[in-house]
Amino acid sequence: MVEKKQAIFDSALELINECGFHGTSMSQLAKHANVAAGTIYHYFESKEAMICALHTNIVDQLLETLTSTDDKNLSFRLRFEKRWKCIFHFHIDRPQTLRFYEQFVNSPFYFNYPKRKEIQLYFSTFFQEGIDEGIIINKNPEMISGLFFGSVISALKMRLYRKVELTEEDLNDIIGMQWKGMTL
Amino acid sequence: MVEKKQAIFDSALELINECGFHGTSMSQLAKHANVAAGTIYHYFESKEAMICALHTNIVDQLLETLTSTDDKNLSFRLRFEKRWKCIFHFHIDRPQTLRFYEQFVNSPFYFNYPKRKEIQLYFSTFFQEGIDEGIIINKNPEMISGLFFGSVISALKMRLYRKVELTEEDLNDIIGMQWKGMTL
C-alpha cells in the first residue's frame, strides 16, 4: 500500500523538522507513523535510503508544480515572478519541508547525490532562456540560478525560522530587487 | 592548555565537514585530535556544548575580522563590497567551515541559540546605516541583510560544493547585482 509509505514520509518530515536527522530514531518514526519498525524496511533499504527517497519525493513535487505552473507565452518577467512565488509558497504550504531540505542539502548524504544535477539543470535552463532573450544579464546561468534560489531560501528562512512577517508587498519588493539586479 | 582545545576545534571542523555532526563520534574526535576521550569533557560539558562553542568561536572570528576591516570613512558602496568579500574569503580560507556552519544553522541546536540575535543585529545595524544615509532601499533591514547574506552563501556553495570557478570579476558581478537591487 502506498498509504503506509506516505505515512512514513509525513512522519519523517515532521520529526526531522523538530529533532533533526539523527535526533529522529527509526522506532520513533515507526511509532509516529503507526507502523511496525520492520515495515519501514519493506519500503526503504535503510534510514539513509528513506531520507534520500523523501528528498526525491519533495523535489519531484516541486519541479512538477513549477512545470505545470510555467507558461512560456507569458513575459519572462512574469515567469520569473511566478517561479519565485511558486517555490516560496510551496514551502509555506509545507512548513516542515524547508528545514528537512536544508539539512539534507548540507549533509554528507547530498555528496554525489544524483538528483542534484537534475535540479540545477532545471533552473539554469530557465535562466539560459532569459539570457538568450537578451533580458537576463549574460553571466553563468548556474550562478544566476544559485543567487535566485538563494534569495527564495533567505526569504523563507526569515519567514519560517525567524517569524519575520512578509507581506505580499515585501515579496514583490524582494523579487523586484532580484530582478533589477539580474537584468540589463 | 589552549593548545588542546584548539586541536579539538580543528579536528571537529574537519570531521564534521566530512561525516556530519552525528557521523562524528566523540571517540573519533578524541583520536583525531590526539587527546583522550575524557579530555574533551574538561573543556566542554557535552558534545552539544562543544559544537555550540565551535560555532561561537567561528562567528567571533568572523565578526572580529569584519569589524577590524570596516572603515566608516569609506563610501557605503565600498564598505558593502568589502564586507561581502570579507565573508566570502573568510570561508574560502577555511574551507571546512561552511559545511559546519550550514549544518549548525539548520539544526535543532540553533533553535533559541543566543548568539543568533547578536549576529543578525550586527548585520542589520550595518544596513540600517545605509538606509539612514538614503542609499539603501528603505525596507526592513533584517530582510535586506538576509538577502545579502544569502547571496554570499550562494556564491560560496557554488564555489566550495559545486566547484564552480568564480573569478574576481564574477564576484564583482554578483556584488554589483546585489547592490543594484538593494539601492534606490
Added chain:
Amino acid sequence: MVEKKQAIFDSALELINECGFHGTSMSQLAKHANVAAGTIYHYFESKEAMICALHTNIVDQLLETLTSTDDKNLSFRLRFEKRWKCIFHFHIDRPQTLRFYEQFVNSPFYFNYPKRKEIQLYFSTFFQEGIDEGIIINKNPEMISGLFFGSVISALKMRLYRKVELTEEDLNDIIGMQWKGMTL
C-alpha cells in the same frame, strides 16, 4: 506439492552450506526456493522443524542406500568396505550435505533428537554382527562404529573442505588401516 518441499530442502542445503544455519534467513530461503515466505510454514512448523526434517530426509536417504547396497551373503570384509565407500560417495555426490550434517550434529538441535539413536543403532548392529562372527575385535560396538564413522568423516573433510585429492587407492588404504585396526 512435493515439488516445492523439495525445492525448499535443496535451497536450504545450499544456503546453509554457504552461510551456516543462522546465517540463512527464512526470507532468503524463500527467495532462493522461489516460494513465498508463508509457504515454508505450510510444510514445516518452524525453522527448527524444517532443519530437523531436512536432516531426517538426508539420514533416511543414507540409511536406505546403505540397506539396499548391503548384501549379507558377502564376506564381512567386503560389506565393511562397501559400507565405508557408500557413505563416502553419498556425500561426494551431495557436496553440500556434509557441512549441513556436521553443523546439525554439533548444534543444540541435536540434543535429544530422536533420530540419533536410530542411526547409532543401525551402525552398532552391523558391527555387532562382525563381533558375533568373531571377525571384529570384541569391544563396545558403539565405540567401534564411532571410530568407523569418524574415519569416513575425516576422509570426507579432507576431500571436501581441504581439497586433498584422494584416489581410489587412498580410500582403500584408509579402509585397510581401519580394518586392520578393528580386526583380531
Added chain:
Amino acid sequence: MVEKKQAIFDSALELINECGFHGTSMSQLAKHANVAAGTIYHYFESKEAMICALHTNIVDQLLETLTSTDDKNLSFRLRFEKRWKCIFHFHIDRPQTLRFYEQFVNSPFYFNYPKRKEIQLYFSTFFQEGIDEGIIINKNPEMISGLFFGSVISALKMRLYRKVELTEEDLNDIIGMQWKGMTL
C-alpha cells in the same frame, strides 16, 4: 585488564556450549561475564572476531600443552600415545570446549581461517617424523593426521555427548587399534 577478557572467553565457552553460536547473544554473554555490553567491543571488533579469538586461544593452549608434553627421546609409539591422550584429556578437562570447537570448525567462519593451516602443519609434521623413521605407513601425512585426529574426536564425542563410559583400557584399545592400522 586481562581479567575481563578471560571472563568473556569463559562465559562464551559456557554459553555457546549450551545454546550454540547464534543462540548466544552478546547481551547474554555480557550479563554472564559481568561486564557491560560495550566492554566486549573494547576487546573484540565484533562477535565473529570474538569467536575467532576464542578459537585461537584454545588452539594455542592445546598446541602448547602438546609441545611441552612431547619428548623426542621417547619411542614414537609412546609419543603417539601421549599425544592422543593429551588431546583427549585436554577436552575432558574443559568439557565445554569440544562443542565450541566442532561448531567452529564446521562453520563458515572457519573458511579461510589462517590458524587452520598452522594446526594441520603441526600434526602432519609429527607424522612425517614417524614416516621418516620407517614406523608409520608411508602415506600422505595429512591423511594420517586427519584420521588420527578423527579418532580422538570420535572418542571424545562418545564420552562427552553420548556419555559412553570409556575406561583407561578403552582408550588404550582405541589407541592400539589406531596404531595397528597406521603402522607397517
Added chain:
DNA sequence: GATGAATGAGGCTTCATTCAT
C-alpha cells in the same frame, strides 16, 4: 589536568512468524 577502560542506554536493522487476501 589527562587518561582511556568501562558503562549501558539506545540506535539501526533483521528475522521468524502470521494472516488477510
Added chain:
DNA sequence: CATGAATGAAGCCTCATTCAT
C-alpha cells in the same frame, strides 16, 4: 494451497559520558 506485506521482539553494535588512576 500460496502469497508477501506486516509485525515487533530481539540482535549486534555505537557512543556520549564517567571515573579511578
